[in-house]
Amino acid sequence: MQRMTDERRQRRNKIILSVFIALIMILSTFGFVLDYAGDGGAQQSENAQSDYGPLTFKLNGQAVVTKVNGQTLQFGFFPSQLNDINVSAGVREALHQPAFYITSDPSDPYAPAIDELALRYSEMIPVLTQGYPLLAFTNATGYSRPSISCANASATSPVLYFKYGNDTAIRYEGDCIIAEARTPTDVLALADRLIYIMMGVVSGP
Secondary structure, three states: OHHHHHHHHHHHHHHHHHHHHHHHHHHOOOOOOOOOOOOHHHOOEEEEEOOOOOEEEEEEOOEEEEEEOOEEEEEOOOHHHHOOOEEOOOHHHHHOOOEEEEEOOOOOOOHHHHHHHHHHHHHHHHHHOOOEEEEOEOOOOOOOOOEOOHHHOOOOOOEEEEEEOOOOEEEEEOOEEEEEEOOHHHHHHHHHHHHHHHHOOEEOO
């Protein structure tokens, strides 16, 4: 009976994920549903401080946008909507290394969403820093990416590991950033949270 329940839950998660990814593609490349933090999606703009000076985040269609270094960056959430996601110390420093790996299990229940954000990182991070993310899988058999897990992490080559979990949080363990998502929406919320951390974004009036 328990096995049947688990199988039904997995099928349900796959259906939800497929619908969610389809909505992302329909709305825009990174246009997400802005309801992660209650009714926060109703806001139209938000000011924040960052390493790049004062920034204004505005709602543009289904995406939150701001300009950094002359480039328009798109997010799914305003910074203040993600403040409740717990983040361990050391994450910001690891994200500022010249190179780090982004890895995941190709059989993860949220693999399509994780792969979307991995491609997003490879485009956004060079705009923000001199670093460059290297894409990998924990089990890369049959793929062109290298096999990288938290066991390969070091101070000079940290690993960012996205995975499904029972909670949504970002923790730092042994030079490995573990971004654990409870729902498909949380995968994308974690991606925004990490980029905001990298940018030194602090919400304010």
